[in-house]
Amino acid sequence: MLLQAKEVTHYFGGLCAVSNFNLDLEPHELVGIIGPNGAGKTTVFNLITGVYKASRGSIKIDGVELVGKTPNQITALGIARTFQNIRLFKDLSVLDNVRIANYSQTKYNPVEALFHLGRYDAEEKRMAEHAMDLLAVFKLQDYADEASKNLPYGLQRRLEIARALATNPKILLLDEPAAGMNPNEIGQLMEFIGWIRKEFDLTIILIEHQMRLVMGICERLKVLDFGATLAEGLPKEIQNNPKVMEAYLGEGGDL
Amino acid sequence: MTYLFQQVLNALQLGSIYALIALGYTMVYGILTMINFAHGDLFMLGAFFCFLAATFLHLPFIPTLLIAMIGVAIVGVLIERFAYKPLRQAPRVSAIITALGVGIFLENFTLVFAPYPQSVPTLIKNTTWVIGGVSISSLQLIIIALSIVLMILLDFIVRKTMVGMAMRAISWDKAIVPLMGIPLDLVISATFALGTSLGGAAGVMYALAFPVIDPYMGVLIGWKAFIAAVVGGIGNIRGAMIGGFILGGVEILVAAFLPSTYRDFVAFTLLLVLLIFRPYGILGKPRPQKV
Amino acid sequence: MTNQPSSIKNWIERLGALWEKIVSNRKLLPILLVVGLLFSFAIPQFGLLNQYVVLIMIYVGINIILSTSLNLINGYMGEFSVGHAGFMAVGAYVSAILTTKVIPANLAPWLFPLVVIAGGVGAGLIGILVAVPSFKTRGDYLAIVTLAFLMIVKSVIENIEAIGGPRGIPGVTLLTTLPWTFIWVVITVWVIRNFVYSNFGRGVLSIREDEIASDLMSVNSRQVKMLAFVISSFFAGVAGALFAHVLQFISPRVFDIVKSTDILIMVYLGGIGSIAGSILGAVIFTILLEVLRPLGMWRMVLMPLVLVILMIYRPRGIMGLREFRWFVPGYDLFASKIWRKKKEAKDASAS
Numbered sequence: 001m002l003l004q005a006k007e008v009t010h011y012f013g014g015l016c017a018v019s020n021f022n023l024d025l026e027p028h029e030l031v032g033i034i035g036p037n038g039a040g041k042t043t044v045f046n047l048i049t050g051v052y053k054a055s056r057g058s059i060k061i062d063g064v065e066l067v068g069k070t071p072n073q074i075t076a077l078g079i080a081r082t083f084q085n086i087r088l089f090k091d092l093s094v095l096d097n098v099r100i101a102n103y104s105q106t107k108y109n110p111v112e113a114l115f116h117l118g119r120y121d122a123e124e125k126r127m128a129e130h131a132m133d134l135l136a137v138f139k140l141q142d143y144a145d146e147a148s149k150n151l152p153y154g155l156q157r158r159l160e161i162a163r164a165l166a167t168n169p170k171i172l173l174l175d176e177p178a179a180g181m182n183p184n185e186i187g188q189l190m191e192f193i194g195w196i197r198k199e200f201d202l203t204i205i206l207i208e209h210q211m212r213l214v215m216g217i218c219e220r221l222k223v224l225d226f227g228a229t230l231a232e233g234l235p236k237e238i239q240n241n242p243k244v245m246e247a248y249l250g251e252g253g254d255l
Numbered sequence: 256m257t258y259l260f261q262q263v264l265n266a267l268q269l270g271s272i273y274a275l276i277a278l279g280y281t282m283v284y285g286i287l288t289m290i291n292f293a294h295g296d297l298f299m300l301g302a303f304f305c306f307l308a309a310t311f312l313h314l315p316f317i318p319t320l321l322i323a324m325i326g327v328a329i330v331g332v333l334i335e336r337f338a339y340k341p342l343r344q345a346p347r348v349s350a351i352i353t354a355l356g357v358g359i360f361l362e363n364f365t366l367v368f369a370p371y372p373q374s375v376p377t378l379i380k381n382t383t384w385v386i387g388g389v390s391i392s393s394l395q396l397i398i399i400a401l402s403i404v405l406m407i408l409l410d411f412i413v414r415k416t417m418v419g420m421a422m423r424a425i426s427w428d429k430a431i432v433p434l435m436g437i438p439l440d441l442v443i444s445a446t447f448a449l450g451t452s453l454g455g456a457a458g459v460m461y462a463l464a465f466p467v468i469d470p471y472m473g474v475l476i477g478w479k480a481f482i483a484a485v486v487g488g489i490g491n492i493r494g495a496m497i498g499g500f501i502l503g504g505v506e507i508l509v510a511a512f513l514p515s516t517y518r519d520f521v522a523f524t525l526l527l528v529l530l531i532f533r534p535y536g537i538l539g540k541p542r543p544q545k546v
Numbered sequence: 547m548t549n550q551p552s553s554i555k556n557w558i559e560r561l562g563a564l565w566e567k568i569v570s571n572r573k574l575l576p577i578l579l580v581v582g583l584l585f586s587f588a589i590p591q592f593g594l595l596n597q598y599v600v601l602i603m604i605y606v607g608i609n610i611i612l613s614t615s616l617n618l619i620n621g622y623m624g625e626f627s628v629g630h631a632g633f634m635a636v637g638a639y640v641s642a643i644l645t646t647k648v649i650p651a652n653l654a655p656w657l658f659p660l661v662v663i664a665g666g667v668g669a670g671l672i673g674i675l676v677a678v679p680s681f682k683t684r685g686d687y688l689a690i691v692t693l694a695f696l697m698i699v700k701s702v703i704e705n706i707e708a709i710g711g712p713r714g715i716p717g718v719t720l721l722t723t724l725p726w727t728f729i730w731v732v733i734t735v736w737v738i739r740n741f742v743y744s745n746f747g748r749g750v751l752s753i754r755e756d757e758i759a760s761d762l763m764s765v766n767s768r769q770v771k772m773l774a775f776v777i778s779s780f781f782a783g784v785a786g787a788l789f790a791h792v793l794q795f796i797s798p799r800v801f802d803i804v805k806s807t808d809i810l811i812m813v814y815l816g817g818i819g820s821i822a823g824s825i826l827g828a829v830i831f832t833i834l835l836e837v838l839r840p841l842g843m844w845r846m847v848l849m850p851l852v853l854v855i856l857m858i859y860r861p862r863g864i865m866g867l868r869e870f871r872w873f874v875p876g877y878d879l880f881a882s883k884i885w886r887k888k889k890e891a892k893d894a895s896a897s
Contacts, residue, residue: 113744349861520701
């Protein structure tokens with residue numbers, strides 16, 4: 001088992017944002033988390049990545065406990081994410097955005113950096129090349145020296161995924177990757193997600209509202225509502241689950 | 256015991272001056288999330304307006320106070336219009352630097368006309384009563400009472416009037432306020448006028464209590480009042496009042512029991528310790544970071 | 547007569563083009579460095595310029611060190627430190643105590659580089675203390691921490707009689723020479739540039755842009771902040787040491803909030819996040835103050851006005867977030883080009 005979340009619970013003040021969240025993730029799975037607005041989906045991501053410290057429960061990757069670790073430690077252990085609202089380093093170049101994500105794998109120490117000694121030159125070259133290769137995979141190589149805020153929206157989304165992959169993750173968390181996309185673009189995105197999963201040997205957790213995307217690519221779904229897990233199973237089962245329909249559409253709804 | 260009571264009185268006097276200045280910082284911060292570093296120098300201007308009105312116009316206390324408050328308020332509103340308004344969309348730090356620049360400008364501009372420290376004439380006949388060994392001066396009582404009246408007035412304006420409501424709305428969400436039909440610029444001007452006039456009043460009181468004034472008097476006191484605002488929780492009006500009195504109290508107590516050169520050291524160390532335990536001040540609340 | 551304005555404009559444009567050419571010509575930099583070093587020795591040796599001008603040049607150099615090092619915190623990291631004069635004071639006092647009380651006078655000129663380093667190390671160690679609160683607090687609150695730090699340093703010095711208390715240390719030997727200033731400026735700029743264009747430096751930038759995202763991209767923000775503060779305060783200490791040995795008298799009053807404000811003005815005038823900006827800011831500020839001296843007191847009225855107008859029309863300063871190509875390491879400047887060439891070569895050989 002790659003990732004194991006057990007009875008993860010989180011309170012904001014007195015409000016229970018996530019309660020008893022469980023997740024067992026096998027390598028190479030693609031799991032979707034769905035639910036109405038405010039159901040605690042993004043909070044789950046924040047708990048896994050260490051932005052918030054879980055009030056209770058445990059999250060383990062390859063048997064290593066994550067609760068209590070800082071976000072940068074957790075990322076270095078192989079969990080990367082994107083954000084609901086794009087959070088690129090806006091004034092920095094596209095290349096720098098990707099290189100920064102290489103931080104935990106940088107193999108020179110501060111003294112070497114300050115005086116340009118030892119491994120510094122070789123390592124800088126390697127990182128630049130690695131970052132450019134990655135950008136090329138995402139067809140962003142021509143924008144390498146552009147400030148990332150100048151990219152069109154779609155490319156910014158793509159750059160965010162490229163940046164996340166630069167941390168060399170085992171698990172990728174995508175927070176509403178299809179937000180603001182038209183049906184045509186969603187189709188492309190579905191193919192794209194499938195492709196990076198294979199290419200980078202990733203396990204993916206995905207938060208999404210676009211049912212077409214969720215039903216199309218997720219192998220397994222978890223439905224959250226008011227922080228509690230409402231249902232889980234195969235997309236087909238979820239589609240026909242009356243409790244889910246009720247949460248989404250009120251009684252008698254149809255997905 | 257009498258000694259202690261004496262010091263409490265001194266602390267209240269100093270604290271009320273700090274509190275009045277701190278209010279100006281906190282109001283502007285609440286509404287623009289900007290630290291108006293020129294505020295200490297507006298306090299200095301208040302003292303100088305008091306000096307001018309008393310020396311050249313021979314006015315009594317109340318008209319002098321009003322002239323100083325109105326004069327400082329006009330300068331404050333002008334500064335906002337010409338220096339800060341163009342920077343509302345700019346990076347926050349350019350606004351801070353501009354404020355520092357405006358402050359230095361005010362200091363040096365005043366210095367051109369007042370290269371030497373000036374002494375302020377006596378406006379209030381100071382009688383001292385000795386009650387049970389404690390000497391109470393009328394000046395001290397007037398300063399404390401007047402500050403409290405001004406603070407209550409401000410609290411009333413902010414909580415009960417339309418302008419105050421608009422101010423609180425802006426500090427909640429600046430983007431939505433114009434959509435509600437509230438004239439944003441006008442309310443911001445009103446905030447500056449109110450905040451800076453309190454600074455001006457503090458300047459007058461300071462000039463009465465310590466009648467030798469110079470153009471740089473606002474620098475250190477300004478920074479200290481800013482600290483008072485932070486201790487109370489910046490952006491929070493009641494916090495600024497509490498912070499002002501706490502800082503005044505600490506300084507007087509330190510000066511009472513230790514050599515006076517330790518005053519700044521203890522005050523600032525206490526500030527650091529407080530910030531470690533309450534990083535957002537006494538009444539401040541952290542703004543939640545959305546991820 | 548009629549074409550005069552246009553010819554002036556023409557000249558300005560030509561000068562601008564020439565300037566662009568100079569600052570983007572990377573081969574020129576080593577030549578300039580060697581020439582600068584030679585001149586820094588030759589000017590005092592042969593009395594090429596009068597004492598006053600040499601003194602101004604030394605102050606320009608010290609100010610460059612101060613603005614470049616403060617830019618690391620305020621420009622690259624995006625925090626607002628007002629405590630730079632405090633680090634400067636630590637460096638100045640450590641070095642001045644060494645030269646006036648510890649080292650015999652005849653050895654002092656020989657040991658001066660070590661004295662300056664000692665000043666820097668002293669300030670750097672204190673920098674660690676300020677870095678720690680920066681782990682948790684940001685923005686305005688960190689600004690206050692640095693302010694409090696400055697006040698505490700001043701107050702501690704005032705209360706230690708052994709180092710002169712409020713009266714300070716008089717009679718510091720004149721040891722800061724033009725060549726030493728030049729060498730320290732070059733070291734400062736070089737080291738800070740190296741740092742900024744390393745992955746630690748990029749970490750500093752990413753904290754300015756978005757600290758949470760930066761953490762989630764594996765940047766160890768504590769390490770990065772610690773490094774930035776220690777490096778910045780080290781060079782502030784170096785500047786303080788140089789300053790003490792040219793002013794020949796130090797007291798706590800020299801390093802007050804006004805001194806910090808001067809450095810802030812240089813940084814924001816020149817432009818945040820730019821080494822070229824820091825240098826320009828320091829040069830323009832120092833020289834302008836001297837040029838405007840005939841204006842007397844109005845000079846100090848004019849300076850802040852210039853700053854305010856600059857902030858309104860160029861809120862990021864002259865060079866905000868831009869850099870002369872001089873200061874960008876080649877592998878960084880050409881990273882994408884090098885990669886493209888390599889790839890083309892590979893593609894060509896494949897087909």
